Amino acid sequence: MNPLASxxxxxxxxxxxxxxxxxxxxxxAQGDAVAVAAVAPPVVAKITWxxxxxxxxxxxxxxxxxxGHVITYLDRRWPGVRHEIVFANAKRSxxxxxxxxxxxxxxxxxxxxxxxxxxFINTQLTPPPQLIVRRELLKRLPRNGAGExxxxxxxxxxxxxGALIDGRSYGPVLDEALxxxxxxxxxxxxxxxxxGARLLQMISLGxxxxxxxxDMALVMAGHPADLVSVPIHxxxxxxxxxxxxxxxPWGLAAIRGIDKAYGRPEGAASLRKGLMHWxxxxxxxxxxxxxxAFYRERAKPSRIDP
Numbered sequence: 273m274n275p276l277a278s279x280x281x282x283x284x285x286x287x288x289x290x291x292x293x294x295x296x297x298x299x300x301a302q303g304d305a306v307a308v309a310a311v312a313p314p315v316v317a318k319i320t321w322x323x324x325x326x327x328x329x330x331x332x333x334x335x336x337x338x339x340g341h342v343i344t345y346l347d348r349r350w351p352g353v354r355h356e357i358v359f360a361n362a363k364r365s366x367x368x369x370x371x372x373x374x375x376x377x378x379x380x381x382x383x384x385x386x387x388x389x390x391x392f393i394n395t396q397l398t399p400p401p402q403l404i405v406r407r408e409l410l411k412r413l414p415r416n417g418a419g420e421x422x423x424x425x426x427x428x429x430x431x432x433x434g435a436l437i438d439g440r441s442y443g444p445v446l447d448e449a450l451x452x453x454x455x456x457x458x459x460x461x462x463x464x465x466x467x468g469a470r471l472l473q474m475i476s477l478g479x480x481x482x483x484x485x486x487d488m489a490l491v492m493a494g495h496p497a498d499l500v501s502v503p504i505h506x507x508x509x510x511x512x513x514x515x516x517x518x519x520x521p522w523g524l525a526a527i528r529g530i531d532k533a534y535g536r537p538e539g540a541a542s543l544r545k546g547l548m549h550w551x552x553x554x555x556x557x558x559x560x561x562x563x564x565a566f567y568r569e570r571a572k573p574s575r576i577d578p
Contacts, residue, residue, distance in 0.1 A: 313525040318354040319346075319517075322365040322377045338379040338396075341546035342515070349533035369518045376517040376526060390516040391527040393574050395534065396547045397510035397566050399555050401442050402501035404490065405482040406475055410500065419558070420505035426482070427453040434459035435471045435480035442484050445507040469493050488550045501552045510562055528576055535573030543570060 323339040343355040414425035438461035464470040474480045517523035
């Protein structure tokens with residue numbers, strides 16, 4: 273028997289096994305590479321911000337409200353990401369987020385239902401609508417020990433004339449109280465085309481005594497010195513709002529990047545400054561302790577679970 277031939281035969285016989293082992297190792301390596309690629313977060317190069325907080329009569333960052341302030345801050349703290357604003361109402365915005373489009377929206381009320389479609393970070397506590405009244409009439413308002421207006425008593429006072437927007441929802445609590453007002457209540461309903469500035473002008477001119485509006489309306493009207501905002505009993509709780517991005521891998525990468533930029537003292541300070549810009553001195557003072565506690569927590573990174 274030829275030893276060389278025998279050895280050659282064993283080598284030839286082992287080639288399929290070696291090829292199989294090498295092929296398996298190669299496939300395993302390729303599988304690992306695919307797995308790594310699957311879990312690698314996508315690169316966020318651009319964020320399209322959906323906004324409806326647009327004030328055409330204002331300029332600069334203020335013209336796009338909270339959204340403009342967010343973009344100005346992120347430009348400094350998250351370099352390499354481009355930002356653009358697209359104006360869309362709330363309904364259209366949520367359709368795009370639910371569709372998984374690469375968009376985000378600031379100043380969004382956070383609810384369990386919305387969290388099923390979006391990743392969130394908390395950015396601000398937003399005051400609810402306030403009672404707007406001429407400063408000279410403050411002493412005539414029925415108020416509780418916390419300084420909040422007792423709305424049913426005010427609506428029953430026919431010597432105080434209210435001006436409200438017809439067909440508008442002021443939130444469940446206020447809508448219920450307004451619907452239950454006495455038949456002889458001195459409340460008139462109007463349908464202005466603007467943000468509500470016309471009703472504020474009516475109050476300033478003495479054609480009405482009070483209305484219900486967001487602080488933002490007073491700011492956009494130029495802080496009229498004769499008007500003041502007062503919290504309403506039963507509807508004075510602050511509302512948690514934040515930034516929302518779609519519940520997709522891109523959305524998770526975007527919201528984590530945004531949170532990393534804001535989860536520091538200067539981030540909290542920027543958010544606070546942006547909100548305070550839209551509030552009256554009276555609202556700032558009323559909620560001061562709550563604002564302090566919230567922004568202390570906002571100065572730290574958030575926990576964001578996939």
